[in-house]
Amino acid sequence: xxxxxxxxxxxxxxxxxxxxxxxxxxxxxxxxxxxxxxxxxxxxxxxxxxxxxxxxxxxxxxxxxxxxxxxxxxxxxxxxxxxxxxxxxxxxxxxxxxxxxxxxxxxxxxxxxxxxxxxxxxxxxxxxxxxxxxxxxxxxxxxxxxxxxxxxxxxxxxxxxxxxxxxxxxxxxxxxxxxxxxxxxxxxxxxxxxxxxxxxxxxxxxxxxxxxxxxxxxxxxxxxxxxxxxxxxxxxxxxxxxxxxxxxxxxxxxxxxxxxxxxxxxxxxxxxxxxxxxxxxxxxxxxxxxxxxxxxxxxxxxxxxxxxxxxxxxxxxxxxxxxxxxxxxxxxxxxxxxxxxxxxxxxxxxxxxxxxxxxxxxxxxxxxxxxxxxxxxxxxxxxxxxxxxxxxxxxxxxxxxxxxxxxxxxxxxxxxxxxxxxxxxxxxxxxxxxxxxxxxxxxxxxxxxxxxxxxxxxxxxxxxxxxxxxxxxxxxxxxxxxxxxxxxxxx
Amino acid sequence: xxxxxxxxxxxxxxxxxxxxxxxxxxxxxxxxxxxxxxxxxxxxxxxxxxxxxxxxxxxxxxxxxxxxxxxxxxxxxxxxxxxxxxxxxxxxxxxxxxxxxxxxxxxxxxxxxxxxxxxxxxxxxxxxxxxxxxxxxxxxxxxxxxxxxxxxxxxxxxxxxxxxxxxxxxxxxxxxxxxxxxxxxxxxxxxxxxxxxxxxxxxxxxxxxxxxxxxxxxxxxxxxxxxxxxxxxxxxxxxxxxxxxxxxxxxxxxxxxxxxxxxxxxxxxxxxxxxxxxxxxxxxxxxxxxxxxxxxxxxxxxxxxxxxxxxxxxxxxxxxxxxxxxxxxxxxxxxxxxxxxxxxxxxxxxxxxxxxxxxxxxxxxxxxxxxxxxxxxxxxxxxxxxxxxxxxxxxxxxxxxxxxxxxxxxxxxxxxxxxxxxxxxxxxxxxxxxxxxxxxxxxxxxxxxxxxxxxxxxxxxxxxxxxxxxxxxxxxxxxxxxxxxxxxxxx
Numbered sequence: 001x002x003x004x005x006x007x008x009x010x011x012x013x014x015x016x017x018x019x020x021x022x023x024x025x026x027x028x029x030x031x032x033x034x035x036x037x038x039x040x041x042x043x044x045x046x047x048x049x050x051x052x053x054x055x056x057x058x059x060x061x062x063x064x065x066x067x068x069x070x071x072x073x074x075x076x077x078x079x080x081x082x083x084x085x086x087x088x089x090x091x092x093x094x095x096x097x098x099x100x101x102x103x104x105x106x107x108x109x110x111x112x113x114x115x116x117x118x119x120x121x122x123x124x125x126x127x128x129x130x131x132x133x134x135x136x137x138x139x140x141x142x143x144x145x146x147x148x149x150x151x152x153x154x155x156x157x158x159x160x161x162x163x164x165x166x167x168x169x170x171x172x173x174x175x176x177x178x179x180x181x182x183x184x185x186x187x188x189x190x191x192x193x194x195x196x197x198x199x200x201x202x203x204x205x206x207x208x209x210x211x212x213x214x215x216x217x218x219x220x221x222x223x224x225x226x227x228x229x230x231x232x233x234x235x236x237x238x239x240x241x242x243x244x245x246x247x248x249x250x251x252x253x254x255x256x257x258x259x260x261x262x263x264x265x266x267x268x269x270x271x272x273x274x275x276x277x278x279x280x281x282x283x284x285x286x287x288x289x290x291x292x293x294x295x296x297x298x299x300x301x302x303x304x305x306x307x308x309x310x311x312x313x314x315x316x317x318x319x320x321x322x323x324x325x326x327x328x329x330x331x332x333x334x335x336x337x338x339x340x341x342x343x344x345x346x347x348x349x350x351x352x353x354x355x356x357x358x359x360x361x362x363x364x365x366x367x368x369x370x371x372x373x374x375x376x377x378x379x380x381x382x383x384x385x386x387x388x389x390x391x392x393x394x395x396x397x398x399x400x401x402x403x404x405x406x407x408x409x410x411x412x413x414x415x416x417x418x419x420x421x422x423x424x425x426x427x428x429x430x431x432x433x434x435x436x437x438x439x440x441x442x443x444x445x446x447x448x449x450x451x452x453x454x455x456x457x458x459x460x461x462x463x464x465x466x467x468x469x470x471x472x473x474x475x476x477x478x479x480x481x482x483x484x485x486x487x488x489x490x491x
Numbered sequence: 492x493x494x495x496x497x498x499x500x501x502x503x504x505x506x507x508x509x510x511x512x513x514x515x516x517x518x519x520x521x522x523x524x525x526x527x528x529x530x531x532x533x534x535x536x537x538x539x540x541x542x543x544x545x546x547x548x549x550x551x552x553x554x555x556x557x558x559x560x561x562x563x564x565x566x567x568x569x570x571x572x573x574x575x576x577x578x579x580x581x582x583x584x585x586x587x588x589x590x591x592x593x594x595x596x597x598x599x600x601x602x603x604x605x606x607x608x609x610x611x612x613x614x615x616x617x618x619x620x621x622x623x624x625x626x627x628x629x630x631x632x633x634x635x636x637x638x639x640x641x642x643x644x645x646x647x648x649x650x651x652x653x654x655x656x657x658x659x660x661x662x663x664x665x666x667x668x669x670x671x672x673x674x675x676x677x678x679x680x681x682x683x684x685x686x687x688x689x690x691x692x693x694x695x696x697x698x699x700x701x702x703x704x705x706x707x708x709x710x711x712x713x714x715x716x717x718x719x720x721x722x723x724x725x726x727x728x729x730x731x732x733x734x735x736x737x738x739x740x741x742x743x744x745x746x747x748x749x750x751x752x753x754x755x756x757x758x759x760x761x762x763x764x765x766x767x768x769x770x771x772x773x774x775x776x777x778x779x780x781x782x783x784x785x786x787x788x789x790x791x792x793x794x795x796x797x798x799x800x801x802x803x804x805x806x807x808x809x810x811x812x813x814x815x816x817x818x819x820x821x822x823x824x825x826x827x828x829x830x831x832x833x834x835x836x837x838x839x840x841x842x843x844x845x846x847x848x849x850x851x852x853x854x855x856x857x858x859x860x861x862x863x864x865x866x867x868x869x870x871x872x873x874x875x876x877x878x879x880x881x882x883x884x885x886x887x888x889x890x891x892x893x894x895x896x897x898x899x900x901x902x903x904x905x906x907x908x909x910x911x912x913x914x915x916x917x918x919x920x921x922x923x924x925x926x927x928x929x930x931x932x933x934x935x936x937x938x939x940x941x942x943x944x945x946x947x948x949x950x951x952x953x954x955x956x957x958x959x960x961x962x963x964x965x966x967x968x969x970x971x972x973x974x975x976x977x978x979x980x981x982x
Contacts, residue, residue, distance in 0.1 A: 025918070032921065058814045067806065068821040068852055072814035105815060174780055282662075289665055315558065323549045323563035324596060330559040337826050361559055427516070430523065 001195045005153035005212040009222075016217035023224045024064040030231040031065045031101065038099035038340070040144040040234065044227070045107045048152030049191075050180045051162040052213025057152070057223050058103055064224065071096055074105040077114045084353035085297075086399025087111070088136065092348040097340035098144070108133050109197060116193045117186050126193075130200040135391045141205040142384055143342035146234050149206060150223055151198060152213040156187050162214065248383070249452040257451035258466060262409045266474040273473035280480040281320035287484060288321050288357065292491045297401045298326075298357035300483070303365050304408030305446065306436045307418040309469050309476075313408065314359055316476050317483065327352060331362040343367060343385070344392055354400055364389055368453045373445045386456040393462040402490040403462040404483055407450065408469040412443055492686045496644035496703040500713075507708035514715045515555040521722040522556045522592065529590035529831070531635040531725065535718070536598045539643030540682075541671045542653040543704025548643070548714050549594055555715065562587055565596040568605045575844035576788075577890025578602070579627065583839040588831035589635070599624050600688060607684045608677050617684075621691040626882045632696040633875055634833035637725050640697060641714055642689060643704040647678050653705065739874070740943040748942035749957060753900045757965045764964035771971040772811035778975060779812050779848065783982045788892045789817075789848035791974070794856050795899030796937065797927045798909040800960050800967075804899065805850055807967045808974065818843060822853040834858060834876070835883055845891055854896075855880055859944045864936045877947040884953040893981040894953040895974055898941065899960040903934055 034042065044061075046054050062070055073094040088108065096102030112129040115121040137147055154162060163180060166172045183190060202208045211222050251257075268276070287293070300317075302310040318326060329350045338346040344364060352358045368389075372382040393403050410418075419440070422432040439446070458464040465482045469475035525533065535552075537545050553561055564585040579599065587593030603620040606612040628638055645653060654671060657663045674681060693699045702713050742748075759767070778784070791808075793801040809817060820841045829837040835855060843849045859880075863873040884894050901909075910931070913923040930937070949955040956973045960966035 029918070055813060055815075059810075062814045063806070063810050066802070067809045067814075068802070068819040070814075071818060074815040103814065311557070311559070315554070318558045319550075319554050322546060323553045323558075323561075323594065324546075324565040327562065328559040335826070335828050337828050427520070 001198060002153050002155075002191065002210065005210045006155040006158075007212070008214070009212040009218045010215045011217040011221060013217055016221060019221055023221065023228060027061075027064050027224060027228050027231075028066065030228060030235060031069065033235050034101070034231065035069055035099045037235070040146055041096040041098050041340075042101040042146045042148065042231065043096065043140065044101065044103045045109070045147065045149045046103060046105050046152070047107070047109050047150070048211075048213065049154045049159055050183060051159055051166060051176070052152035052154045053216065053219050054105065054152050054213075055175070056216070057150075057220060058105070060220050061103065061224070061227070065101070069099070070101045070103060072103040072105070075107055075110060077111050083399075084355075085351055086395045086401065088132075088395055089348060089351055089399070092345060095140075095341060095345065097337065099340070108136065109201075113190075113193055113197055117190050118183075126196075127200070130197060132391065132395065133201055134203060135387070137201070137206040138203065139344075139384070139388045139391070140342060142380070145342070146230060147206040148227055148230055149202075149208045150226070151194075151208050151210045152219065153210055154213050156191075158214045159184065159187065248379070249448075249455070251448060252451075257447065258454050259409055259447050259450055262411075262466060262468050264411055264414075264468050264470045266468055266478075267471045268473040268477060270473070273477060276477045277316065277473075277480065280477065280484055281316070283484050284317070284320040284480060284487075287487045287491070288325055290491055294355050295400060296490065297352045297354050298404065298487065299351065299360070299396055299401045300357065300404045300406070301360040301363040301365070302406050302408065303362060303369065304406075304469065305410060305415055305443075306439055307415050307422070307431075308408035308410045309472055310361055310408055312472070313406075313469075313476050313479050314361060317359070317480065320480075321357065325355075326357040326359060328359045328361060331360060331366065343381075344388065347392075351396065351401070364392065365453060365457075368457075369446065369449050372449050373442055386453075389457055390459060393457075393459070397461045402487055404486050405458075405462060405464050406479055406482075407454065407464055407466045408475065408479075409466050410469050412440075414470045415440065492689060493644050493646075493682065493701065496701045497646040497649075498703070499705070500703040500709045501706045502708035502712060504708060507712060510712055514712065514719060518552075518555050518715060518719050518722075519557065521719060521726060522560065524726050525592070525722065526560055526590045528726070531637055532587040532589050532831075533592040533637045533639065533722065534587065534631065535592065535594045536600070536638065536640045537594060537596050537643070538598070538600050538641070539702075539704065540645045540650055541674060542650055542657060542667070543643035543645045544707065544710050545596065545643050545704075546666070547707070548641075548711060549596070551711050552594065552715070552718070556592070560590075561592045561594060563594040563596070566598055566601060568602045574890075575846075576842055577886045577892065579623075579886055580839060580842055580890070583836060586631075586832060586836065588828065590831070599627065600692075604681075604684055604688055608681050609674075617687075618691070621688060623882065623886065624692055625694060626878070628692070628697040629694065630835075630875070630879045630882070631833060633871070636833070637721055638697040639718055639721055640693075640699045641717070642685075642699050642701045643710065644701055645704050647682075649705045650675065650678065739870070740939075740946070742939060743942075748938065749945050750900055750938050750941055753902075753957060753959050755902055755905075755959050755961045757959055757969075758962045759964040759968060761964070764968060767968045768807065768964075768971065771968065771975055772807070774975050775808070775811040775971060775978075778978045778982070779816055781982055785846045786891060787981065788843045788845050789895065789978065790842065790851070790887055790892045791848065791895045791897070792851040792854040792856070793897050793899065794853060794860065795897075795960065796901060796906055796934075797930055798906050798913070798923075799899035799901045800963055801852055801899055803963070804897075804960075804967050804970050805852060808850070808971065811971075812848065816846075817848040817850060819850045819852060822851060822857065834872075835879065838883075842887065842892070855883065856944060856948075859948075860937065860940050863940050864933055877944075880948055881950060884948075884950070888952045893978055895977050896949075896953060896955050897970055897973075898945065898955055898957045899966065899970075900957050901960050903931075905961045906931065 034040075046058055048054055058072060062072065071094070075090065075094075091104070091108055094102060094104060112121075112126060112133070116123075116126045140147055163176050163184060166176045198208045198210070209226050211219055213219050288298075302314060304310050314328065318328070327350070334346055347360070347364045350358050350360075364385075367377065367385040368382050371377045396403050419432055419436065422428040454464045454466065465479070467475050467478050467482070525531075537549055539545055549563060553563065562585070566581065566585075582595070582599055585593060585595060603612075603617060603624070607614075607617045631638055654667050654675060658667045689699045689701070700717050702710055702717075704710050779789075793805060795801050805819065809819070818841070820838075825837055838851070838855045841849055841851075855876075858868060858876040859873050862868045887894050910923055910927065913919040945955045945957065956970070958966050958969050958973070
């Protein structure tokens with residue numbers, strides 16, 4: 001894989017001098033068009049061997065284009081403080097919005113590669129991390145991002161020469177650290193692991209470009225032209241479409257699904273309710289203050305038809321917790337900063353560090369519920385969302401989060417009763433809008449969407465809890481019970 | 492000051508039971524109106540003696556109102572990682588947007604008080620920090636925020652009883668930490684320092700409310716009623732107006748100002764330019780990699796009339812720096828998340844940690860330039876901005892930032908020449924718009940605004956560098972020279 005980048009690629013300086021101004025002008029033009037269109041973000045990943053000119057190339061790209069619209073971020077192996085949130089969190093924070101260019105040094109590749117080479121993390125875990133990366137990049141591409149992956153390579157000999165040359169000069173010696181020499185000792189293992197990483201993550205939608213790094217002119221023009229070429233093609237409109245290969249979900253033949261088979265007969269009397277509720281709240285209160293909670297976080301979400309009782313159930317839960325411990329995110333229309341980012345970005349930004357909880361009142365499942373039913377997004381988008389969501393939740397769990405998902409199920413008749421009550425009660429009228437009545441007409445569509453959602457996203461790591469909620473007391477107690485059980489099980 | 496909160500305030504439980512539901516309903520109504528109007532944010536500061544019921548009260552407020560629209564944040568003394576940015580940075584990140592309620596535990600009061608009591612920080616520094624707090628709160632109020640400052644008090648006897656009672660019960664023992672007992676030993680000093688803090692920061696626009704904390708019913712109803720009262724009054728429309736007491740800036744009698752006395756005769760030949768530029772870039776490159784830079788940051792900003800050469804000068808600077816070191820912020824129209832926050836919020840979010848630089852291409856000075864001239868904000872707003880900006884920059888400097896401000900000065904004739912060139916050159920036409928021509932007609936107004944700005948915001952901590960920029964080579968070299976000198980002086 002690296003052979004072609006060890007043959008001593010070189011360009012004459014005169015050729016560089018002749019070509020650079022043209023390339024530069026073209027890149028700048030393309031950048032301004034990107035900025036004017038604001039159709040997609042450009043994500044440039046820069047990785048490779050130490051001393052192969054990664055930094056110089058990035059500085060040159062900043063010099064050639066308008067650096068005001070390029071954000072450069074450097075990432076090393078993740079440090080402890082960053083481990084308080086799922087691994088990918090810091091990369092989500094660094095994504096460029098539509099119209100801008102983000103250059104990520106190291107990015108999501110550095111930590112897996114270093115862990116594998118220097119800490120001998122096992123091969124299976126390495127594979128899992130590569131698979132996660134593949135999914136992540138696929139999602140970014142599907143969300144419209146242009147991803148350019150640049151790998152700067154040097155042969156072992158060339159790297160020795162380069163590190164020595166840099167160390168020798170006072171002006172450049174600072175660029176070679178002890179870490180670099182330490183890593184150099186592992187050159188062969190390092191290259192072996194990298195080859196595997198590149199092979200496994202060079203996909204049709206986001207292939208790696210390997211660039212030999214020893215010659216400045218060759219390296220720079222190659223990187224610049226690659227960027228220009230991809231940018232120009234995307235600006236002309238050729239977008240990569242990822243079509244769903246899977247068949248669309250079908251309704252079950254006997255018309256029975258997880259929702260229409262819910263047992264709505266459960267009921268709980270008043271005294272029983274008060275008693276059980278306060279016991280469970282006490283339990284939850286203790287659990288959230290458990291010593292082990294310092295290294296874990298809780299991510300709860302509530303979905304359900306309108307008037308299913310999400311808000312009032314959330315209040316029964318928060319009453320058991322200290323206000324400093326949790327944070328509630330009512331999911332509303334995205335802001336313009338959120339619209340300039342991939343779909344999941346607006347949820348990632350609220351993922352709490354260890355020792356904290358977040359409660360989503362509606363969630364990322366909007367994509368496969370309201371957005372599917374109301375056709376706010378394309379079939380491609382909601383079809384790929386199931387897998388993206390499973391990936392997302394797996395990342396949360398791997399990062400130490402306890403993920404608890406509730407579907408508050410009510411019958412169509414119960415909803416009608418509650419709508420009418422709301423319309424009658426003065427201080428509840430603001431809670432019922434024309435939209436609620438409109439959504440109600442779509443009940444069968446929503447029911448299908450819910451059934452598909454639960455089938456495709458209820459996993460061992462993050463199962464759905466379908467709570468029969470026609471009887472509010474029973475529903476609240478059951479929710480708290482499941483929540484306590486889940487947290488207890490996880491700690 | 493605390494005498495009235497040591498007289499053993501008490502309410503009958505029956506009164507609490509009777510009043511609570513009414514208060515709760517009224518608070519919830521007010522909260523929903525706040526949310527619907529989105530006119531202003533509510534900032535509740537919660538401070539006081541340990542064990543005086545701060546946590547319980549906040550939990551109760553979350554229970555009474557809709558917790559989905561309340562964000563609670565706890566702040567202790569600042570930890571080392573947070574010291575990599577100016578002190579107030581973390582509080583800016585926690586401000587609630589318009590329509591929402593933010594509850595800040597401890598907030599900006601905890602660190603100064605603890606440093607004074609426990610670490611014996613000197614009295615003069617304590618005073619300075621209180622003055623900064625006063626300014627900060629005044630700015631928030633002027634930006635429309637409703638600030639409620641609640642101080643929960645306990646007499647020494649009551650605190651002893653309370654801490655002992657909490658420690659005795661298994662269910663509540665976790666709430667009393669070693670730190671609490673350690674602080675309790677300093678009760679008298681602590682109360683003395685707090686009294687001073689409260690006295691100095693109880694202003695007309697943001698007064699302290701002292702609440703005796705020993706009785707649950709009294710404490711809770713008092714806090715709830717205070718909040719309800721302020722909220723209701725603000726929702727009805729009575730806003731606090733802070734009018735400028737100072738006279739408006741006047742033009743100097745001889746019509747001479749900092750801009751029309753700029754010496755535009757400086758010139759630099761081509762060879763001289765190349766030579767000096769590359770020497771200065773080399774110097775800047777070394778300075779940004781200086782060991783001491785790890786505990787400092789750089790905040791640069793560029794202002795100037797259209798076509799003054801801000802962009803091209805910035806590029807000469809960034810070429811000398813590693814792309815991982817700096818970040819450029821081109822200041823454009825605010826996003827909707829930014830519009831829901833005080834004016835300076837959108838600049839605070841970009842303030843870098845130590846070891847990094849940010850370059851603002853236009854800046855917070857927009858408020859006293861374009862917003863003043865085009866009347867995008869009221870006279871009150873731009874008049875108070877001078878002081879707010881001085882405060883802001885002082886906070887940056889105190890927090891370790893090197894602040895460097897450039898005004899790129901060109902003459903009116905030179906601007907005309909550059910506009911015409913741009914209009915003629917195909918790849919520069921996008922840089923010249925109708926707005927540029929329109930702004931040009933306002934030249935005298937802008938010149939007045941600039942003169943006032945420099946007079947009022949050029950300080951020893953953050954002086955303005957007025958750079959004669961009719962000759963681009965001279966201007967770029969001069970800018971780099973001043974920049975290097977400033978950084979060198981600071982390190």
